[in-house]
Amino acid sequence: xxxxxxxxxGQYNTAAYMNxxxxxxxxxxxxxxxxxxxxxxxxxxxxxxxxxxxxxxMASGASGVNARLSVGGTPDATASSYVVGGRYVGYPTVGxxxxxxxxxxxxxxxxxxxxxxxxxxxxxxxxxRPTSFAGNASSTNAAVYFAGYHNQNTAYDGxxxxxxxxxxxxxxxxxxxxxx
Amino acid sequence: xxNPLIVIVNCLTGxxxxxxxxxxxxxxxxxxxxxxxxxxxxx
Numbered sequence: 001x002x003x004x005x006x007x008x009x010g011q012y013n014t015a016a017y018m019n020x021x022x023x024x025x026x027x028x029x030x031x032x033x034x035x036x037x038x039x040x041x042x043x044x045x046x047x048x049x050x051x052x053x054x055x056x057x058m059a060s061g062a063s064g065v066n067a068r069l070s071v072g073g074t075p076d077a078t079a080s081s082y083v084v085g086g087r088y089v090g091y092p093t094v095g096x097x098x099x100x101x102x103x104x105x106x107x108x109x110x111x112x113x114x115x116x117x118x119x120x121x122x123x124x125x126x127x128x129r130p131t132s133f134a135g136n137a138s139s140t141n142a143a144v145y146f147a148g149y150h151n152q153n154t155a156y157d158g159x160x161x162x163x164x165x166x167x168x169x170x171x172x173x174x175x176x177x178x179x180x
Numbered sequence: 181x182x183n184p185l186i187v188i189v190n191c192l193t194g195x196x197x198x199x200x201x202x203x204x205x206x207x208x209x210x211x212x213x214x215x216x217x218x219x220x221x222x223x
Contacts, residue, residue, distance in 0.1 A: 032198075034187040036187075037188075
């Protein structure tokens with residue numbers, strides 16, 4: 001469940017112990033051949049920082065894995081609202097190059113039929129001010145690190161993931177709230 | 181031809197649904213990937 005419980009003193013796991021847990025899973029999704037994924041209500045008022053981790057792979061070929069913030073199940077595709085800078089490093093498939101710009105989505109990695117590893121931190125998605133993020137990802141096709149922000153003053157409760165190749169995806173996405 | 185699948189989860193309840201994209205969702209998706217950020221080897 002997305003809302004962390006309050007434990008009572010005297011339980012086997014004490015309140016002090018449980019309430020000190022720094023990461024709380026607020027959402028997860030398993031992909032078993034879908035092309036896109038929509039996580040709703042993974043960002044709550046309980047946390048202002050989140051870590052998102054995924055291991056995604058394509059059924060065939062290789063594709064970019066992109067994401068947008070969403071609210072009420074609707075992804076925000078505002079033009080030039082996802083500002084990002086980063087670098088692809090040294091893999092033959094993609095090459096090494098810096099990138100920066102403002103897009104209609106964040107591009108997290110370029111992934112083939114072996115699972116990519118992604119870890120990003122997202123701050124303030126549920127606040128009515130811009131959302132920042134920083135992270136890195138790798139696969140057998142590319143390694144990339146990046147940081148940026150979303151420039152809309154909107155509170156978001158979810159994320160939408162899609163690949164650029166109309167390909168079935170497999171793996172899972174986990175969202176963790178980070179306790180202050 | 182069937183549209184690709186989308187999986188949707190409500191993280192508050194854990195309810196997870198897989199269904200075909202609607203025609204409107206699929207059109208928006210195709211537009212998204214046609215305008216997506218290029219990879220370095222595509223730029």
